[in-house]
Amino acid sequence: GTKEDVARMESNLDVLWLLFGAYLVFFMQCGFALLEAGSVRAKNTKNILLKNVLDACLGGLIWWTIGFPIALGDVGGQTEANHGKPFFLDRLQGSSSSTYYAMWLFQWAFAATSATIVSGAVAERCAFSAYLSYTFALTGFIYPTVVYWGWGNFGFLSAYTAEKPYLGGNGLIDFAGSGIVHMTGGGAALMGAIFLGPRTGRFAPRTGEVQDMPGHSTVLAALGTFILWFGWYGFNPVSTLAFSHMQHAARAAVATTLSACSAGVTTLAIHVLGKNTPDVSPALNGILAGLVSIAGPCAVVDAWASVIIGFIGAFVYFVSSRLLLRLKIDDPLDASPVHLFCGIWGVLASGLFANKEFTNSVYGTDYGEDAYGFLMGANGTQLGVQVVGVLVIGSWTFVSSGVVFFTLKATKLLRVSAEDEDAGLDSSHHGGDAYNFASGKLNRN
Amino acid sequence: GTKEDVARMESNLDVLWLLFGAYLVFFMQCGFALLEAGSVRAKNTKNILLKNVLDACLGGLIWWTIGFPIALGDVGGQTEANHGKPFFLDRLQGSSSSTYYAMWLFQWAFAATSATIVSGAVAERCAFSAYLSYTFALTGFIYPTVVYWGWGNFGFLSAYTAEKPYLGGNGLIDFAGSGIVHMTGGGAALMGAIFLGPRTGRFAPRTGEVQDMPGHSTVLAALGTFILWFGWYGFNPVSTLAFSHMQHAARAAVATTLSACSAGVTTLAIHVLGKNTPDVSPALNGILAGLVSIAGPCAVVDAWASVIIGFIGAFVYFVSSRLLLRLKIDDPLDASPVHLFCGIWGVLASGLFANKEFTNSVYGTDYGEDAYGFLMGANGTQLGVQVVGVLVIGSWTFVSSGVVFFTLKATKLLRVSAEDEDAGLDSSHHGGDAYNFASGKLNRN
Amino acid sequence: GTKEDVARMESNLDVLWLLFGAYLVFFMQCGFALLEAGSVRAKNTKNILLKNVLDACLGGLIWWTIGFPIALGDVGGQTEANHGKPFFLDRLQGSSSSTYYAMWLFQWAFAATSATIVSGAVAERCAFSAYLSYTFALTGFIYPTVVYWGWGNFGFLSAYTAEKPYLGGNGLIDFAGSGIVHMTGGGAALMGAIFLGPRTGRFAPRTGEVQDMPGHSTVLAALGTFILWFGWYGFNPVSTLAFSHMQHAARAAVATTLSACSAGVTTLAIHVLGKNTPDVSPALNGILAGLVSIAGPCAVVDAWASVIIGFIGAFVYFVSSRLLLRLKIDDPLDASPVHLFCGIWGVLASGLFANKEFTNSVYGTDYGEDAYGFLMGANGTQLGVQVVGVLVIGSWTFVSSGVVFFTLKATKLLRVSAEDEDAGLDSSHHGGDAYNFASGKLNRN
Structure with a gap:
């Protein structure tokens, strides 16, 4: 009937929407590859291209075997029939089955993004075997754990639990992942840049x-x-997941x-005003700072607030980029200023600017009706949740990726020879x- | 129920369709950036890239504040509740609200396109501050005015008025904007190229x-x-607006x-036949000429007519490009031949080739049942409307952008030093x- | 009501889905152009770009006049009213009309893909007039014939006939065209490479x-x-055709x-293991090998099977690439190893790995309920059909394109001078x- x-039809539209988003987010992998290739010296181009290609390819195989099951193994409702199904993508039973494959694809593209962020920070000096190691750790364990905590049905940071969110309020408001994706990738990127040390010659020997x-x-x-930017239109809006x-x-x-x-205009203005x-x-970089800053709050803020969030994101990027140089940390792509620091800002911005109507509409009113932006009239509950989210994601990422990079360094596997x-x-x-x-000319002789 | x-669901599909189109048209910005970068000399690459990036960024802020309100401020039906809402994108009440944000986005991408066209014509010699000035004028006032006239609910050229179109017939048939977008951008481009004068060395000092x-x-x-071309599939087909x-x-x-x-094949053939x-x-350039020519008539012509429109568009491009050189006007990207002259042709082509059945289906039969293509059997009413449209858009664009470029030239702000x-x-x-x-090699020493 | x-709405969604797919597959043309441009020497870049541009442009005109009518002229149900309609895209009557234009577009993008494959194999030495000749033959006749046989409502290989498929089983299972598109393009590519002979200097004069x-x-x-890869998400999933x-x-x-x-990871591993x-x-190339291998079976295999199909596809690519070099056949892009040999593997893989449930769901149960993958428990019927499909498509393509390239060679039109x-x-x-x-620097003097 x-x-x-x-x-x-509605179910088919859910699938269409997720596929559409997945394709766009996958294409971001191409964007990262070119941005990173253009931002390194010509002599390291193939290295960075190969890493980006493998972030998708290796990432796909890891996500299929262990990443997705850890991250969203509860997607089928954890019924008896679905027990263990997410491993190797066996077929689900029940209501979640219709979007199950499309959801895997969408989340794979996110996982690849998270891993790719690191390649920028460790560019031009990281050993290839070290790259393989940290990619396995990040795509297979560190990132999936954060997704489980933040977006899973049972995660202790999650806004999507059946019961009252563990942290109170709406649980963590991180719609498309300023924290879950960008802080995680950016945090691992920072650890990588620290443990690797700067590129030779980046800081003058005596003067620094x-x-x-x-x-x-x-x-x-x-x-x-x-x-x-184009791909981000999959990353953010399609995070509604349902049609x-x-x-x-x-x-x-x-x-x-x-x-x-x-953020693009503001960062350029800051640059020009600095003579x-x-x-x-x-x-x-300003555009990217703005995109990362708005990933978390994009669905719950007014248009005017998004302009402010981008404006502040530009300063967050600029200051953190300077700070790293002051600390003699060499992040060739500014991956941690863009993804980690603006990611932090994005998580906090939700706690400051989330509009009550939008927040209730997106996150429901069962538990968090009054948990929206502090600057929009709410008490500090939601902002507190966001701060906890930042601390948890940051600590986990720093420690877990720190262990990986420390181990690689201790075993002399991290960096190529001078x-x-x-x-x-x-x-x-x-x-x-x-x-x-x-080469064409050589053949002319 | x-x-x-x-x-x-239908309302959600309207939003999906507009978002899909907006993303594709936004991606055209990337296409323009690369086309223009590749078509200038290497020493001016960053200049043209920055202009294209800012056409999107600055354009977004201008479109949010004044461009969209001027262009389509009547989108909410001009009820009391919606008075002034389009400024800064406050939320609408009523039936238009569902697609309001998506419509803003779609139209923003169009506005950025219009501005970007100019950057090609003034490439390699225009001062950056002059660029900022004309972009503000074009995105904030000149282009929005044309949109209001041509596509608004109250515009005097518009086919979308509640009452009988002011000009008679169906009002201006310009489905995706051969006239409204391309003539406007291309007309300003021509004014820019004229007031700037040719690049040094473009015409030999003595012989010319x-x-x-x-x-x-x-x-x-x-x-x-x-x-x-890829993005044009958002530009033209998604101009249906509704799903x-x-x-x-x-x-x-x-x-x-x-x-x-x-048009691509024909232009190449003309080139080869010219020895x-x-x-x-x-x-x-032929492909672009064909795409601009068909933007206006795309929804109302037969397949065979679109082949002819492209065929003639190739000649329009070729002849106008030669004409500019004869007149010693230097348009490095051929922006005005492609966008202005083929844009004019596109507007006229609707008046010649619009099929009765398609035109009635797209533009309704309340007022313009017999207003279709002159060559398809109609009387000259609709063709007359199209001619008036060309004259109005052309005059407005030449005069308004001419004032801008004249002022910049008179104040010595237009052109960089030799x-x-x-x-x-x-x-x-x-x-x-x-x-x-x-730079990689320098570091090896 | x-x-x-x-x-x-369902009918509109069918159109949306086809347009979405058509746009993505069209964008593959851009991907081929860049892949091929990057893979040839700089001195032959414009030649390969022009071929790719013309594969879309010329291809569109050929597909409009004769390609589509031959391939899918039965799309309107062959009623009296629709007789001859596909020529020049006149309008259909009846139920097929709603997706008719969108289907033409989707299939045009496929046809352009098929033609483009050849340009890689004949790169750096093929005469431009020869290119024009084989493109006409391929897009206008050789490829449309294969589509008619394999996907048409009356084709003798087709799974979409109203009656029992001529070959038994489900007819040829080739969902997105490992055989119909890639074998055809790749087979013509191999013929081109053979008849042209290797690039000068590709094999050392004495030692070989x-x-x-x-x-x-x-x-x-x-x-x-x-x-x-991005475009392939239109090529494969949108081959469902209906929403x-x-x-x-x-x-x-x-x-x-x-x-x-x-396949990407495996090919890289094979390369590295070869010291x-x-x-x-x-x-x-491994990624492309995997994409071609899965085009045919993508809708009927389990996730684990797709991993195996890619894994084996990597070896098929690697071995066939070596084999060509051993045979002194110079295919600069490895177009035939990727498209012909992995295309063959893709057709056979459907006969080996097609899952019963998926196959019945996609191809129906009227005639081929027990015709699925041999390794999945079926008898050899469907595998036999797949083998016949490979032989038919291969023979037809080799012979027909062989005649074209032989004639061009015999008339001295095939290859440019040394x-x-x-x-x-x-x-x-x-x-x-x-x-x-x-050029910028020259102007500084």
Whole structure:
């Protein structure tokens, strides 16, 4: 009958929406690859491309075997029939089955994103075997654990529990993952950059002065950033997961846009006001800062608030980037300023700017009707939950990824030799240069 | 009940459709950036990338504050409750509210497109502060005014008025904006190119002969064009706005494709018949000429007509491009031949080739049942409306953007110095070259 | 009434789904262009870009005139009213009309893909007029014939006949075209490579040893591969054609992903185990091998089976690539190992791994209830059908494209002169180099 047709159509639309989002978020992998390639020196291009390709490929196999089961193994409702099903993607029984495959795909693309963030921070000096190790740890265990805590049906930070959220309020408001995805990736990135130490020559031997090490192609960086922005329209709005909430999705898309716009312009303005010429790179990093900042609050804030969140995100990015250099931490892509520090800001911003109506609409009113933004009139409950979320995700990520990078360093597996670093990773480790413009001419002789 | 479920689903589908289109049209920004970067000399790459990035970022903030309210401030039905709401995107009441955010996003991407067109025509010599000025004028006032006239519920050119269209017939048939978007952007581009004057060396000092100034990367130009074509599938078919008209959308997608194919092949053929070897650039510009030509008529013409429209569009592009060079107007990207002249052709083509059945289906039969294409059997009413549309949009754009560029020129703010132009804008204005292939090697010493 | 609303919505969703898929598959054209451009030497970049641009443009015109009518001229149900309608896309009558335009678009993108595969194999030495000839033959006749046989309502290989499939079982299981698209393109590619002979210098004059001829940009190859992977999410899942089967689509998307991941990692591992450093190119070709292998079986296999199919696909690619070199056949892009040999494997894999439940769900139970994968418990009927499919498609493609390439060779139209090949096709045939990094500097004097 018509009623069944409508229910089936709604279910098909849920799948369509998740697939659409998954494809866009997957394409972000291409964006990261190009942004990172353009931001390193030409001699390390193949190294960073290969890491990004493998973040998707290896990531897929890890996510299939252990990542997804740990993260969202409860997706089928943990009935007897579904026990253990998420391992190797066996088929579910019951109501969750219709979106199960599409959900796996969407979440795989998120997991790959989280892993890719690290590759930027450790660029130009990290050994390839070390890369393989931390990717296994991150995609297979560190990140899935955070997802289970923050988005699972039984997670202690989660807003999606059947019972009252453990932390009170709505549980952690982190709609598309300023904390769960970006802080986790950005936190591991920071640990990687710290344990690896700076690239040779990044800080002048005696004075410690920062030496500029510009990437080899602004075009690739700009192309990568545009693709990331494009893909972010899957990352944020499609985090509604179900099709029935397109109003939330549209609001999230607008908030995503305005925060990116605001942060891009603000970061460029900060750069120019610091007596620099208007360069492209600050605008690009500003856009990314705005996108990360709004990932968490995108569905629960007003348009004006998203402009403010982006505006503040630009300063968070700028200050944290300077701070790292002051501390002699070399993060070639500014991956931790963008993803960790703006990720923190995004989690907190939800606790400050979440609009009551939107929050109730998205997170329900059973437990957290009065748990919205502190600056929007609520008491501090939700803001407190957000602070706890930041502390938990940050601590877990720092400690767990710290152990990984410490172990790799202690076993001398973390960093390539100074000679290989100087020669470039492409010629020393990956079979030759990424570019061969001369080869046609050699054949002319 | 089921009836409400169906209505809600239809409303959600409207939002999905607009978001899908908005994402694709936003991605065109990336296409323009790459096409323009590849078509200028390497020394001006960062300049053009930054302009394209800011067209999206600054454009978003301008569109949020004043552009959208001017253009489509009547979107909420102008009820008491919605008075002034479009400013800063406050929430609407009533039936329009469901697609309101998504509509803002879709229209923002269009506005950014319009602004970006100009950056190509003024490339390699326009001052950055002048760029900021004309972008504010174009995105905040000139373009929104045209949208209000042409697509608003009260516009004097509009086909979407509640009452009989002011101009008679169906009002202006300009489905996705051959006139409203491309003529506006292309007209401002032409004014910019005229007031700036040609790049130094473009015309030989004594003879006035055209000196070839090839762009630095055909790969970037081709990539940009492919992305533009891809994004155009949001621009044209999604201009149905509502989900209930997917037949129109599919027809528009096919027309878009065939016009691009036809114009691409024809332009290449014209080039080769002019005793040249088959180069890539004519094919790329031909594709864009076809895409612009079909934007207006895409929903109301037969497949065979779209092939003819593209075919003629190729000649319009070719002849107008030659004409500009004859007139010593230097438009480095051929932005005005592609967008202005083919935009004019697109508006007129609707008046010539609009099929009666399709036109009635898309524009209704209340007022314009017999107002379709002159060559399809109608009297000249609709063609007359289209001619008036061309004259109005053209005059407004020339005068308003002419005032902007004249003022900038009179205040010496328009053009960079000859030294800076010679050195390249990247090193003189944007912190250094876009490419640093040598930097890896320098570190080896 | 509500019932009619639901039916109309379902019909609109069918169109949306096809358009979505068509756009993604069209974007693969961009992916092929960049992959091929990056994989040839810089001196032949414009040549390969132009071929890819024309595969879309010329392909569109050919597909409109004769390709689509031959391939799917029965799409309107062959009623009196629809007789001859597919030619030039006149409008259909009846139930098929709603998705008719969208179907044409989706299938056009497939046809362009098939033609583009060839351009990789004949790169760097094929004459441009020969390219035009084989594209007409392939897009206008060879490929449409295979589509008619394999996917048409009356094709002798087809699983979509109203009556019992001619070959028994379910007819050919080739969901998204491992055989119909990739074997056809890859088979013609192999013929092209054979008749053209190797690039000058590819095999050392006396020893016959393979001389490495690396492409000029790994970045372009990686970007192209990412875009292809992205576009493949249209190619495979949207081959459900109708919206009512999103479960199949989601399963196909997951299978596509896991096969790509598995084959990418496996090919890289094979490369490294062969005492090489981990290079990017094997990972990229491995991904493509996995994507081609899973195109056919994607909707009917379990997740674990897709991992195995990708794993074996990696070996198929590796061994066939070595085999061609042993046979002194020079396929610069490895187009035939990827598309022909992995395409064959994909067709056979359906006969081995098709799951009974999925196969019955996708292909119905009227005739082929017990015709599924041989390794999944069925008898050999379906595997036999798949073998016949491979033989038929292979024979037809080899013979028909062989005739084309033989004729071109016999009339001396196939290959450019040795001087032009040495100079590069861009400067000798396409108006100059693709890159002009020096031009800015020349103007400084």
